[in-house]
Amino acid sequence: MSDVVPPEVRPKPAVPAKPPNVGAPSPSSPFPPQGLGVGGGGISAPPPSAIPVPIGSHGPSHGGSHGMGHGVGHGVSHAGSHSGSHSSSAGSTLLGYIGIDTIIEQMRKKTMKTGFDFNIMVVGHSGLGKSTLVNTLFKSQVSRRSAGWARDEKIPKTVEIKSVSHVIEEGGVKMKLTVVDTPGFGDQINNDNCWEPISKYINEQYEKFLKEEVNITRKKRIPDTRVHCCLYFISPTGHSLRQLDIEFMKRLSHSVNIIPIIAKSDTLTTEERQEFKQRVRKELEMSGIEFYPQKEFDEDMEDKSDNDKIREAMPFAVVGSDKEYQVNGKRVLGRKTAWGIVEVENPNHCEFAQLRDFLIRSHLQDLKEVTHNIHYETYRAKRLNENGGLHPISSTDTQESNL
């Protein structure tokens, strides 16, 4: 039995409800009703007993941050800082509520409209089930193999880069998923430098983005072809990492997010799997390979504790399948053998579900952000330092740029 605690999926933040309908119209009479029972309801009623109270008398004093420059950035929590009589009670129109939290809803509407991009690269020698795994992850035929390529096509002599894009939709969210395949990796007799075409491809995407960014007239939304995540498939030998595995990950872990996984793990028993994982983790550590989620990018304690759990459980040992079988009355994805059915999404059988939750349900956005804020920035800084500076290029400029 596996004694590895599955990593927690981050709890979904509560999406605030639509802002309450503001300002229900209520006509006010010029003479508010008397509350004191003084005299009868005569036409010339005495003036209302209202005493203007300066607002500044409630709650913590701001200390008036005026003048040039920035004010004291103290957090004034308005929801509770008004004196009791006008805190937002049910029904009364929002004396104490400004409505800033609705910006989240505004953002969400906008991002839903524009949609998301995600680019995933799969690397590993042929036959490790890369295409099947990606199809299983996204529950659609998104990999290159399914795009009509012959199953028995020849292994290329050098590493090729082939990318295929699909738009998939779920729950109103549209995602343009691009799967970048790398046939030929690790398949030659001499695998020297077979990472180079891959490294070149990754840098080319950064370069493309950079060029768009320094343009004079920029697109509103720069098309993002940068590789957000690289799934590296480790062969389930049960012994240790191959030299090629270490070389590849060492060289590329600083320019792309690498997630190592143990492929076709149904050849390993649970104990063998545990041992293999530990050995692999140790080797990765000794070689100084920082796979995603990298320790140095944990932003706060919450991130760190979430990510520590995930790092302990990596590399995930997975099995992929696009065939369904009946197990205990339910239809499951699995592989049928003479001795039983390997259920892909059963946490006791393999760690596919954990990989999927981690990759898609909790860290998808983070993968993009680390790519943009860290890997891309590293590339950009390097480019800016070359040739003494970056000159903006106009899209109509035919001169050679100074890059």
Add this chain to the structure above:
Amino acid sequence: HIEEAGITEEYVGFATLPNQVHRKSVKKGFDFTLMVAGESGLGKSTLVNSLFLTDLHKDRKLLNAEERIRQTVEITKHTVDIEEKGVKLKLTIVDTPGFGDAVNNTEPITQYIDQQFEQYFRDESGLNRKNIQDNRVHCCLYFIPPFGHGLRPVDIEFMKALQDKVNVVPLIAKADCLTPLEIKKLKERLREEIDKYGIKIYQFPDCDSDEDEEFKQQDKDLKESTPFAVIGSNTVVEARGQRVRGRLYPWGIVEVENPSHCDFVKLRTMLIRTHMHDLKDITSDCHYENYRAQCIQNMTRSVFHSPLAPLSPPCVYPAPLQLRRMQQMLQKMQQQMHEQEL
């Protein structure tokens, strides 16, 4: 909502993407810079206090007439952090005291806006972009006095000077001195004149077709009530059994948040609850990009034509001051990079 369904579902799980995105934004917090412009005494500070339930100007000194004569337009900034339901907003109010009193009213303000763009451009082009602060002005509330019969020349000049640099939202100030009919007439007049003079004020984006009816109606109401006629108040009065922000007159109480009294609620809804994000987007995608494109074109022109010669006389290039600053910035950047290499 998406439930965590059983083992075999067609559900992949990336529908949680918007939540993942927003989780980060909530952690980081938002910022918003609002500029208020208009003559003194039109209730700008009071309105800002009413909008954000703050009291930013407690200790300010009101100038007398003599002091005002010697005024130039100043730009003052107040920053306050507001948190509500876990969402943090860093709000910056840019005030323009002296506007209307000075001889040259518009230039200090356009210069300020450009400076923020320039700063952002520098940061964005620099090497360390991790924590760029966005001080660009996202919206400018322009206060039009209610006493006149439409736009005055200073109003037209100001709005036209700013229309390509910032989202301009004109308001009718101190609307409690007008009857509903007068307000209606004034609004019509203003809308006509804004059209006539080709003034580009902030336009509300169109509603999506898949929005619910309530939202669409709200959007329609908003569009039809511009320019908003507003009242602000720093005092709380008792009206109809409740404590509300308002102004107490012998003939009655004006309630700030009563939609039949003024458009304050509409302004607040638009500014904060429905269009804050759009205001920021337009600032960044249109106004800033225009500035940047202009800047770069000026830079490239000068670099290609005279890399070593001193800057040509001002009559040749537009905005020579800006240009020189840009060149200096580029040189400084390159110097920094060379120093880093050593």
